Amino acid sequence: MSYIPRYALRRLLLSGLALAPLLAWSGAASAQQRPPAAMHETMDIGDEPGRISTAEVSIAQGPYARQMVLFRSNEAPGTVVIHSADRFLYVVQDNGHALRYGIGVGREGFTWSGQVKVSRKAEWPDWRPPPEMLQRQPYLPRFMAGGPGNPMGARALYLGSTVFRIHGTNQPETIGQAISSGCFRLANGDIVDLYERVPVGTKVIIRHKATL
Numbered sequence: 001m002s003y004i005p006r007y008a009l010r011r012l013l014l015s016g017l018a019l020a021p022l023l024a025w026s027g028a029a030s031a032q033q034r035p036p037a038a039m040h041e042t043m044d045i046g047d048e049p050g051r052i053s054t055a056e057v058s059i060a061q062g063p064y065a066r067q068m069v070l071f072r073s074n075e076a077p078g079t080v081v082i083h084s085a086d087r088f089l090y091v092v093q094d095n096g097h098a099l100r101y102g103i104g105v106g107r108e109g110f111t112w113s114g115q116v117k118v119s120r121k122a123e124w125p126d127w128r129p130p131p132e133m134l135q136r137q138p139y140l141p142r143f144m145a146g147g148p149g150n151p152m153g154a155r156a157l158y159l160g161s162t163v164f165r166i167h168g169t170n171q172p173e174t175i176g177q178a179i180s181s182g183c184f185r186l187a188n189g190d191i192v193d194l195y196e197r198v199p200v201g202t203k204v205i206i207r208h209k210a211t212l
Contacts (some may be wrong), residue, residue: 064102
């Protein structure tokens with residue numbers, strides 16, 4: 001091992017200490033190239049464009065798993081009833097039952113209620129954020145073609161003449177959360193199942209108040 005003079009060693013150590021904050025800052029900057037978590041939480045549809053999730057994903061267990069439940073309603077079988085506060089979507093069946101799906105709903109300030117009809121259906125829909133969304137969040141893409149990386153998911157049911165939809169998601173872990181700008185999301189496997197059961201023209205009732 002070659003001899004290093006004491007003054008040279010001291011200078012080397014000092015230069016290393018000076019570089020340490022710069023290296024730490026550089027690492028932090030590279031680690032934050034993705035939008036911060038808060039930005040994801042306020043995105044209008046609450047998803048990550050480009051994230052991949054397959055059509056087979058469903059909520060397999062827990063309170064938001066698809067299941068047949070008792071459901072008292074005067075609505076005709078086939079009617080879709082959404083209880084936003086409870087995070088459930090029901091398809092009315094015969095004999096006081098309904099097929100229940102766990103959903104994600106609009107965040108605070110973006111909840112709504114009313115009655116509409118399914119006006120259109122689409123498989124692997126494209127996504128075009130409306131101008132209001134782009135004004136609030138200019139970092140969103142202007143267009144994204146349908147596919148596994150599209151945050152609209154595998155299927156979409158368009159609700160009347162509104163901008164709202166019942167659609168899939170490439171973030172199934174957000175089911176049960178209030179994170180969207182008024183749309184209702186299901187895991188991709190569940191929206192595929194719902195898509196086959198609900199024809200165009202189906203009545204959809206949205207209720208925001210929690211059930212008793």
